[in-house]
Amino acid sequence: MNPFQIMRHFSESMDRAFSGHESGEGGMWSPPVEVRQQGNNIVVSAELPGLSKDDVHVEVTDEGLAISGERKREHEERREGYYHSERSYGRFYRLVPLPENANVDQVRASFNNGVLEITAPAPQSERKRREVPIEAQQGPQTRTSGGGAGA
Numbered sequence: 696m697n698p699f700q701i702m703r704h705f706s707e708s709m710d711r712a713f714s715g716h717e718s719g720e721g722g723m724w725s726p727p728v729e730v731r732q733q734g735n736n737i738v739v740s741a742e743l744p745g746l747s748k749d750d751v752h753v754e755v756t757d758e759g760l761a762i763s764g765e766r767k768r769e770h771e772e773r774r775e776g777y778y779h780s781e782r783s784y785g786r787f788y789r790l791v792p793l794p795e796n797a798n799v800d801q802v803r804a805s806f807n808n809g810v811l812e813i814t815a816p817a818p819q820s821e822r823k824r825r826e827v828p829i830e831a832q833q834g835p836q837t838r839t840s841g842g843g844a845g846a
Contacts, residue, residue: 724766724785732817739791739813748806753813755799759792760813794818 729740741762743751751764765786772779793799796818804813 724787725789726762726787728762728789728791730791733814735817737793737797737815737817739815741789741811741813742809743806743811744809746809748811751806751811753804753811755793755802756790759790760802760815761788761790762811762813763788 727742731738731740739760739762743764743766745768746764746766750766751762754761754763763786765784767784770779770781793815794817798816798818802813802815804811806812
């Protein structure tokens with residue numbers, strides 16, 4: 696299994712583990728994370744709506760790329776004779792493994808409109824690509840009718 700498959704498998708496992716686990720005050724939530732190769736880079740995108748760059752922490756560890764932070768949401772509504780206040784807080788932590796030999800000194804992060812994007816150069820050995828041709832299988836369900844008389 697190559698490092699990108701390992702990263703994808705780990706990310707999918709984390710998504711399954713935390714799916715539906717958005718909770719209220721003091722709870723954990725799991726932002727969606729996408730890992731892709733773009734040119735000669737590995738790009739990790741995390742959707743963090745309502746957060747600012749100051750609410751997020753990115754760190755490269757021995758295990759991979761650690762993304763953590765906390766969201767705080769407060770809502771107040773005041774109308775004549777009515778007051779409603781709602782607050783929710785939630786911490787998050789996502790760990791995205793990086794391939795071996797990733798140059799962690801060149802990892803860069805940016806935050807724009809609620810999306811955190813982290814870019815790391817792909818290791819040289821991982822940049823090799825080759826398109827694999829797909830062969831069609833002929834079976835009883837793929838034959839078309841209409842080759843009979845009068846055709």
